Amino acid sequence: MDEEFNWLEYSESMEATAGDGEAPGKSRGLRRFLPGRPSLPRLRRGSRAASGPPSASDILEGQDERALADLDERLRALRERSVAASQPAAPAHQALYDVDDLLASPDLQSKPGGVISAVALSKAQERQVEMLRDIVGGPSQSQGTGGDRQLPVFSLDAAPRLLGTALLILVVCLPFVSSDYAEGELPPSVFPEDRHGPRDMYNLLDNLSRDDYVLVGFEYGPTAAGELDLLADLLLRHIFAQRVKPLIVSSNPIAVVHAQNVIKDINRSLSSADAQLVHGEDYFLLRYLPGGALGLRELSENFADIVRISARGLPTGLEFAALEEMTELLLIAESAEVIRNWVEQVLPEAEGSRLLVATGYAAQPLAQAYAEGMEQIVGPLFGIRDAFTYGEKLRATFGAFVSVEPPVGPVIEPAPVNAESDSQAELPRATQAEIEDAPATALPQPTETAPPTATPFMTDTPPAPTLTPLPTDKPAPTATEASIRIVEVTSDQRVNIRLGPTTVHDILALGYKGDMFEVIGSNGDGSWYQILLPAGVEAWIAAFLVEERVVSASEFAGAQDSASASESAARAVMQLGFTLRLGKNRPRFYQAQPPPSGDRPELALHRDRSLETPRLQAMTLGTLAAVLVIVFGNTIYALRGLLRGPRAQGR
Amino acid sequence: MSNRTGRGQGFGIALSAFVAFAVGAVTALSLLLGDNPALFGDQPGSAQLAGLLALPADVLLRLVTIVVALSIVIGIANLLTTHVGRLSRGKFYSAVLLASFGFTVYWYVTRRGDTSLLEAVQVPIESALAALLCLSLLHGGSRVLGKRADIWGLLFVAVAVIVLLASTPIAELAPVQAWRDWLMRVPVGAGARAMLIGIALGTVVTGVRALLGQDRSVRG
Known part of the structure; x- marks a missing residue:
């Protein structure tokens, strides 16, 4: 760079300004410390002469104001502006400067290049600004001095x-x-195996129960609406569907209104028969937090006070002692700075809770770094593609609750997106129940394993095993009565019944000792049986957990009837009304509740996906x-x- | 008279500087020592002592929040007075701004919970601005080598193309996605961590400079 600062020259000029009376031409400044200098100078002003090498304090003492001539162009321009600014420019009655007057002041307008040059850029900086301006197609200084030059709408340039x-x-x-x-x-319907953050995030939200409260940091405005609205909509639907009450808060004033807008959209998607989400009952919109990072710090320190006031300044009726009472924290943020503020100001006060982060592409690298470095941070979910996958998982999970077709309407369940989703639509609801982790019950598993690849069931259907006729060495019961090949669960432990003949396939149902299932095939090596569940759903069970028999149809039907009447029927296969939810490091089973008294699947299902x-x-x-x-x-x-x-x- | 005024101003500056540094020091000490009973060992009353030490920081930071909130109100008031003044000079856009302000306040006061204005005005405008930014970036990206035909310009374009191509869900571009994953994991991840470290160091340095009086942005 041609304007590189020269410390040697600077120190010389400083010393010359101090006027120590040395003869001109003699080495001054830092140059005197260079090798070969015959004698040391007098650094101190006054009568004391330097008798040895100067100390740092001596040098500092020798400093004085630099002569104006020594200042480079940029510093001189800044000085002139500061002198001009110190003059009272605004009328006495005006407390603050009028921005319009400042921008239109002759001082700024007279600068070549307008306001940008008025901030006294160096020549190198001016060249860079010129290059950027030229790259994005703005008028260059060489084309004219004023910013008023109008480019023709249709020109060759x-x-x-x-x-x-x-x-x-x-x-x-x-x-x-x-x-x-x-x-x-299209994005897969489940998150890939190597993306633990989004999977854990889904499971944690799925593990919430209706007594839980979630603090939702809604930190984006309309600028990022195109990127984050879908994600926010799905996350809030997931929370609402489980009757968890979100406490929505923001350090961005317009985001508070925007959050209200997103919830309003959710309400619009509900039919008139469904109960609308009500502020103060289903969710709480808390007051705006001014001050950026300081506002968030106040949230963490004075949580009890903040949750008492809604965004409209009305009492919420909430009584919380501290942030620790929140089950989880969910942050939907557009910028890396906001994520950093939440991590630094809010998270330390939320012991025991995790911060689930959803963000856009711009802040994803920082959020990823946080998630990989801090166990308390989970995620991130980012972008529209993750939102699509999240929506598919949500639909699969809550679709298991619904035994009837969802209401048909312009905003509900649009046409399948492609042929693959057509095939998915054919699947019974129960087959859409998914898990993301190993089952909580430590059952002995077959040795056959599949490679740990992402297995979205929409796009990656289970491998079709070759169905081989079952060899049987047992005599058929009678010639007049139809015989059925069945398997009976012999394991004392609960067994998993899966979507496919590997342990990585989703669990569809659970079986207990004595349960019987009709066999319709097996895999190539006979280690898995393909069975027919009572509702006609095809599933797979490991061979070493069951015993194969051939029984008459009447015997099988009787066994089914007696099982349904007995106590064991209550813990028999929980199919079509069962979903399995696993949480991070805390696997738990949940028995699904019927929609009227429990979860609200319509919130997850009734949305416009067109x-x-x-x-x-x-x-x-x-x-x-x-x-x-x-x-x-x-x-x-x-x-x-x-x-x-x-x-x-x-x- | 002017000499006395100058002396008074000097005293005022010294006083404000003293107040600023003292408040900063008290806040920093309170944050460091407060709410941390482990610093005082297992002595009885250490928790109370830590809570007591944390009190000044809590109070002062809450005051800051109130001041920030108040500054928003002052900003709105100043905006309105400025544009009322411009209105007297016949500025048309000031009239639009004042009318819009009044209409928005009326709308939200009379129709509580109605976010139609946000949906119909704010969201489209901000979305349009974001789209314009996208177009400008695209145009700029297409002209990089025209202005900077060197290795850095080429590197910039190559990385931009790789990241963009890898974000498209096309199976044929799987190798590019591997490159993108490496870019995001190694250089971008390192940059993100470096930013965090840099911000932390910068915050510490700025805080120390302010406390030592070298950074006098507080009119001290």
């Missing part, structure tokens, strides 16, 4: 920009007008178009630079 913009808009709009322009795959798929496809196409524009534009510029040669480039 603006043509590339217009073409790029038109291409992007066209490509992004295509998926919304026709399904022929679908490009790329635009989700076109939106994802528009994102894909838009990204491809952006890559095309960037590559094409840079190639043209690079070729042009090469053709013009190094001389033109240096200009």
